[in-house]
Each structure stands twice: as structure tokens, then as C-alpha cells.
Amino acid sequence: MSTKNLADTHRRVLRDVALDQYGYITPTDADALGVPAIELRKIAQRGGLDHSAYGLYRFADIPITEFDTFMEAVLRSGPDAHLTHDAVLALHGLALLNPRRIRVGSPHRVRRSLPDSIEVIREHVAPDDLTLYEGIPSTTVRRALLDSRAFVMIDRLVEATKEAGRRGLVPRHQLTALLDAMASRR
Known part of the structure; x- marks a missing residue:
């Protein structure tokens, strides 16, 4: 296979993964796909990728969505990172939030x-409290509601809890206990 065909194949393979990550790709992703990290830099030099941050690239031709900043925050924070606290609520449009900072949880020290x-x-975080929303690693909405009590007004959290229940983001059998936990913080 010629060098040009191999480069096209690398780009295609990387792009397929990036489509599931809002256009983003990391050297770790490339390695898992058997694509040498140097290929990311080569594709970026040719204009096929934008260098977003250390260890993070984005295919510029993949449309931007309202979820991009959440995925970028998780990927920039390293392996095993996930959205947490009010960032999960903001992702779902709960509690009328637009936080200044996206909170990302990680079991590792991020240097x-x-x-x-x-x-x-x-x-x-216990595995039962982790999930994917819109393809983005996150704590569950239930866990995020509980964790957000230090950051968000309780009245907003109560309304967000009810809305999460209506939308099926919190299992019905957990709703009463969750509302009780919110009420006890008033």
C-alpha cells in the first residue's frame, strides 16, 4: 500500500472514531486504533485536524454541537474522566444552569x-454511578443531583429532580428518596 493510501486510511479510521466524540481525537485513541501518534501531527499539518490542546485534536469539518464543550472538557482531563456535579445537570438542561466552569471528575490526579x-x-465514583449521556462519560443524573447540593440552590434542585423524573433520567423507584434528600437540605 502506498504512503498516500496509508495516510488516507489512517485519516478515515481516526475520523470514524472522532464522529462519536464530537470531532475530537486523542493520541490514546490513535494508539488503540494502531495509528502512530505522528500521523495525528501530520494530518494536522496538512490541515485535516485542528490542534485543540495538548493531546487533543479536532476534525474541523465535523459540525459543532451544544455538547462539544462537555466532551472537550472530559477528553482534556485525561483517561477515566467524566462529567460530574452541575455539569451533568447543565448537559441535560436541568436546574436552569449555565455554569462558568465545567466540573469534571477523575480518580487520578490531573497534572x-x-x-x-x-x-x-x-x-x-462507583461503577453504578457512571454512565454515558450523548456519548459523554458522566455520573448519573441521580448522583449529579446529590453532588450538586453544595453548588446549586435547593429549590432549583428539587425542580430539577422532578423534571429528571418526568424525563426518565432518574428511575421512578429512586425519585422519592432523592426528593427526600433534597428536602432534608432546606
Whole structure:
């Protein structure tokens, strides 16, 4: 196979994964696909990728959505990172939130330099409290509602809890206990 065909194949394989990640791709993704990390830099030099941050690239031709900033925050924060607290609620449009910072949880210490718009909280979350929403690793809405009590007014959280129940984001059997937990914080 010629070098040009191999480069096209690498780009295609990387793009397929990036489509599921709002256009983003990391060297870790490339490695898992058997694509040498140097290929990311080569594709970026040719204009096929934008270098977003250290270890993060984005295919510019993939349309931007309202979820991009959430995915970018998680990917910039490293492996095993996930949205947490009020960021999960903002992702779902709950509690009338538009936080200044996207809170990302990670079981690891994050040493890389991040913009002020991303706050990493070191936390170990039980596997049952982790999920994917819109393809973005996140804590469950139930866990996010409980964790957000320190950041969000309780009245907003009560309304958000009810709305999450109506939308099926919190299982019906957990709703009463969750509302009780909110009410006890008033």
C-alpha cells in the first residue's frame, strides 16, 4: 500500500472514531486504533485536524454541537474522566444552569494545565454511578443531583429532580428518596 493510501486510511479510521466524540481525537485513541501518534501531527499539518490542546485534536469539518464543550472538557482531563456535579445537570438542561466552569471528575490526579473553564474534582465514583449521556462519560443524573447540593440552590434542585423524573433520567423507584434528600437540605 502506498504512503498516500496509508495516510488516507489512517485519516478515515481516526475520523470514524472522532464522529462519536464530537470531532475530537486523542493520541490514546490513535494508539488503540494502531495509528502512530505522528500521523495525528501530520494530518494536522496538512490541515485535516485542528490542534485543540495538548493531546487533543479536532476534525474541523465535523459540525459543532451544544455538547462539544462537555466532551472537550472530559477528553482534556485525561483517561477515566467524566462529567460530574452541575455539569451533568447543565448537559441535560436541568436546574436552569449555565455554569462558568465545567466540573469534571477523575480518580487520578490531573497534572496537565487546563483552562479556567474546566474544574477537575478528584473523586472515586462507583461503577453504578457512571454512565454515558450523548456519548459523554458522566455520573448519573441521580448522583449529579446529590453532588450538586453544595453548588446549586435547593429549590432549583428539587425542580430539577422532578423534571429528571418526568424525563426518565432518574428511575421512578429512586425519585422519592432523592426528593427526600433534597428536602432534608432546606
